[in-house]
Amino acid sequence: MAKGFFISKAVAGTCVFVAIAATATIIALSVVYSQEKSKNEVLPTIDPSITTTTQLPTTPSGPKEPWQQYRLPDSLVPITYHVTLWPRLEPVADNFYIFSGNSKVVFKCVKATDLILIHSNKLNFTMFDNFHARLSGLNGAEAPQIKKSWLEVPTQYLVIQLHGSLNPGNTYELFTEFVGELADDLGGFYRSEYYEDGIKKVLATTQMQPTDARKAFPCFDEPAMKAVFYMTLLHPHGTVALSNSMNYDPVNVTVEGHDLIKTSFMATEVMSSYLLAFVVCEFTHIENMDTGVLIRIWARQKAIDEGQGDYALEKTGPILSFFENYYNISYPLNKSDQIALPDFAAGAMENWGLITYRETALLYNPEVSSNGDKEWVATVIAHELAHMWFGNLVTTRWWNDLWLNEGFATYVSYLGADFAEKTWNMTDLIVLNEIVGVMGVDALASSHPLSSSEDEILRPEQINELFDAITYSKGAAVLRMLSYFITEEVFTKGLHTYLETFQYQNTVYQDLWKHLQMAVNSEGISLPNTIEEIMNRWILQMGFPVVTINTQTGQIMQTHFLIDPDTPVDRPSPFKYEWIVPVTWIKNGAAEKQFGLLQKMLQTLTLNCSRLSTKPEDIPVINRAQIIDDAFNLARAKIINTTLALRTTTFLDKEMQYMPWELARRNLNYFYLMFDRSEVYGPMQAYIKKKSSPLFEYFKDITSNWTNTPDSHTDQYNQVNAISMACSTGVDGCQELVTNWFKQWMHDPSNNSISPNLRSTVYCSAIAAGGMDEWDFAWRMYKNATVASEADKLMYALSCTKQPWLLNRYLEYSLDPNMIRKQDSTYTIVYIAGNPIGQPLAWDFIRAKWDYIYKNYGSAMSFGRLISGVTKRFSSEFEYKQLLQFKEDNAGQLGSATAALEQALETTRANVNWVALNKKQVYDWFISQTSTR
Structure with missing residues (x-):
């Protein structure tokens, strides 16, 4: 898309007003530890008679003591950590694994204090004279005696009160020994399990972001508390140990009669605790130094032997070089390890020098993986490598600015992937993948601004709530907008000075605005407002504007766009919900040309609403897509009539391009969610069948009766749309086609000839049309899959059955880690809820199981995704009351689902109102379009 063009979607009105949505511009566990005794100085001896989780009473009137606050005081700053950990890869009791270790943290006193607060969560400490730690003074400083120590559970602190004060300017060392559970909760230091040649393998790995480094060892666990880390890992023979930095040569040691390997690592760069990582595993790797x-790409032996890491190795070097040029700063480290883990809650994590991934985000097998899988690998690698500078080298001070870190990496991941795969047109696909989707969330009155004040984001659950679509996708959209209107060249110039000035330090978002403004000024670019004035309106208030242009007078107006304009907006805005829209004042030639073309096109469409139906090729493909998407969003907001939005789809029987079809499919899916249990369903199916039949025949023809793969990246996507819509609406020949493909595979399980691009939709269609035999076969193939992306396709397809008893069985599997990995539980339940038969089953299931889910899947499950996925069909007063009851029943036990639940309530209310207003006219319109008269 052209730089400077930000009102990216246009809709033809029926008279003189044209409304434009400005889319592209925005956008306890109470751990029971087994007694673990050690005869080695570096390992703790745990005395079970000592209680180490004592909690002092809190003040009823509210938190007043420092240890009752969720933020660390500013009296101490860490300098270095020396951490030794020994993970046990064999259980010490029935399915119970532990790790033990010690930590020496050297810290400096900057303000006199008689109190040490250091984060600790779920660790059991060795006691020294009834205290949890030993304190020493360094460089001649004398350390005061410890008066009292305890674990403050709610705020996750080890609290140490002293008889005297620590003095400013002095450095001290705090030594602790501890044992923790090496649980399968996917947070902190945890275990992952897999089978290789029928043998169970256990590995130990980490996920520290945002607040789980404290589960591995006591630390000052805030982003601004940067330090240097020296890691040492003790591990069994036959395993390898990895961490952020390169290791010294491993040595053999004997501990408690165990022959072990001791691997020590070089000092890390100065960095935040959440970026620390370490892994002990039996993996192998491939490498280059091009x-x-x-x-190095690390994975299971079989995955590496099958070449699943080859694509990642091929693309990592070029993407790394791209970002070195983009930032004009060399990669700060001497190595980049990337490891694919069987169990990982997130997609990937940007640990500095040791990036951890889900297997689906790093591994690619061209014989089994689809083009979508390949794109995912490229964009995730680019996202994580972008963080090596933006996020790791320079880190935001507190989590309230998470959007800057993640939004930036999301935006530039498309630039990195576009560099690595030049034919994919990734710079346009960002609109589909990020911007369009987040509009629906940000158009809710229960949305939230990108940036909040630090005191609004304190508790771990509040921090975890920030990892949402607003942070990632809207963050990407507004930074993309900023880059476009000041030009990418000026944007990267400002980035360079920002990173160079603040390397190894922490910042706030205003620091970036300052450096971008310096770059704008140095280039002589004249803006009517400062960067800060423009951008603060996009990040300090939620939502985005709908811009209305009077094509006769040229008058331009804006209002806060809400999907349900009748919903009250309770969150105050410092700018009264007004935005500075760059397209209204950009003066460079490219932007003027684009805006001029847009104005002319809009005038033409206003005068002739049938242009799409008669000569759609006269309108650029991306604008055809934008017209459809804007129309449906404006209709949901009652700005235009719903039937006008539906009219923008009448040309689809002549459309063969991906972007218009994809946005039409997504918007019509909302109609399915609202009407697939009503009389509207029949005529709606007939209409979509009529429109999608030519697309099915088109791809049948260009692929020589489905024997070839389309050349274009987006054509490969659209082929999937063609088959999916054709089979779901009953286009002749489609169901027979996919059922036969699936039966051939069932007949010979060792020979799956179904195209990897088509497998997800073929599996789903065949299982939906079949019964127990098809489901059981797919389940066996899922459990035996050695390629994670293939397992994911089957995991989705299993949710497509129309047999309620199979769906209920699948729901029970979703909370059994022996059946479904914890990392996949959310997706499994949401997939089932996507099936109209499975939706009420899934809703009943999570309501019945919420207490268990909350207590046992807290780190592994995305509660926000779960709530939104299971409730997306809600459109009745009865369902709204059920949601309210769920909120009341689980008050205090919602955690990171709190915001998602409020959004679900608002969305349900909007759906109720929309259905009441539109059901009859939508039914009549579909009837009129499919009538044989």
Whole structure:
């Protein structure tokens, strides 16, 4: 898309007003530890008679003591950590694993204090003279005696009160020994399990972001508390130990009669605790040094032997070089390890020098993986490598600015992937993948601004709530907008000075605005407002505007766009919900040309609403897509009539391009969610069948009766749409086609000839049309899959059955880690809820199981995604009351689902109102379009 063009979607009105949605501009566990005794100085001896989780009473009137606050005081700053950990890869009791270790943290006193607060969560400490730690003074400083120590559970602190004060300027060392559970909760230091040749393998790995480093060892666990880390890992023979930095040569040691390997690592760069990572595993790797940096891809032996890491190794070097040029700063480290983990809650994590991934985000097998899988690998690698500078080298001070970190990496991941795969047109696909989707969330009155004040984001659950679509996708959209209107060249110039000035330090978002403004000024670019004035309106208030242009007078107006304009907006805005829209004042030639073309096109469409139906090729493909999407969103907001939005789809029987079809499919899916249990369903199916039949025949023809793969990246996507819509609406020949493909595979399980691109939709269609035999076969194939992306396709397809008893069985599997990995539980339940037969089953299931889910899947499950996925069909007063009851029943036990539940309530209310207003006219319109008269 052209730089400077930000009102990216246009809709033809029926008279003189044209409304434009400005889319592209925005957008306890109470751990029971087994007694673990050690005869080695570096390992703790745990005395079970000592209680180490004592909690002092809190003040009823509210938190007043420092240890009752969720933020660390500013009296101490860490300098270095020396951490030794020994994970046990064999259980010490029935399915109970532990790790033990010690930590020496050297810290400086900057303000006199008689109190040490250091984060600790779920660790059991060795006691020294009834205290949890030993304190020493360094460089001649004398350490005061410890008076009292305890664990403050709610705020996750080890609290140490002293008889005297620590003095400013002095450095001290705090030594602790501890044991923790090496649980399968996917947070902190945890275990992952997999089978290889029928043998169970256990590995130990980490996920520290945002607040789980404290589960591995006591630390000052806030982003601004940067330090240098020296890691040592003790591990069994036959395993390898990895961490952020390169290791010294491993040595053999004997501990408690165990022959172990001791691997120590070089000092890390100064960095935040959440970026620390370490892994002990039996993995192997492939490597190269083509860019002068050691790049290694680690995975299961079989995955590496099958070449599943080859694509990642091929693309990591070029993407790393791209970002070195983009930032104009060399990669700060001497190696880049990337490891694919069987169990990982997130998609990937940007640990500095040791990036951890889900297997689906790093591994690619061209014989089994689809083009979508390949794109995912490329964009995730680019996202994580972008963080090596923006996020790791320079880190935001507190989590309230998470949007800057993640939004930036999301935006530039498309630039990195576009560099690595030049034919994919990734710079346009960002609109589909990020911007369009987040509009629906940000158009809710229960949305939230990108940035909040630090005191609004304190508790771990509040921090975890920030990892949502607003942070990632809207963050990407507004930074993309900023880059476009000041030009990418000026944007990267400002980035360079920002990163160079603040390397190894922490910042707030205003620091970036300052450096971008310096770059704008140095280039002589004249803006009517400062960068800060423009951008603060996009980040300090939620939502985005709908811009209305009077094509006769040229008058431009804006209002806060809400999907349900009748919903009250309770959150105050410092700018009264007004935005500075760049397209209204950009003066460079490229932007003027684009805006001029847009104005002319809009005038033409206003005078002739049938243009799409008669000569759609006269309108650029991306604008055809934008017209459809804007129309449906404006109709949901009652700005235009719903039937006008539906009219924008009448040309689809002549449309063969991906972007218009994809946005039409997504918007019509809302109609399915609202009407697939009503009389509207029949004529709606007939209409979509009529429109999608030519697309099915088109791809049948260009692929020589489905024997070839389309050349274009987006054509490969659209082929999936063609088959999916054709089979779901009953286009002749489609169901027979996919059922036969699936039966051939069932007949010979060792020979799956179904195209990897088509497998997800083929599996789903065949299982939906079949019964127990098809489901059981798919389940066996799922459990035996050695390629994670293939397992994911089957995991989705299993939710497509129309047999309620199979869906209920699948729901029970979703909370059994022996059946469904914890990392996949959310997706499984949401997939089932996507099936109209499965939706009420899934809703009943999570209501009945919420207490268990909350207590046992807290780190592994995305509660926000779960709530939104299971409730997306809600459109009745009865369902709204059920949601309210769920909120009341689980008050105090919602955690990171709190915001998602409020959004679900608002969305349900909007759905109720929309259905009441539109059901009859939508039914009549579909009837009129499919009548044989």
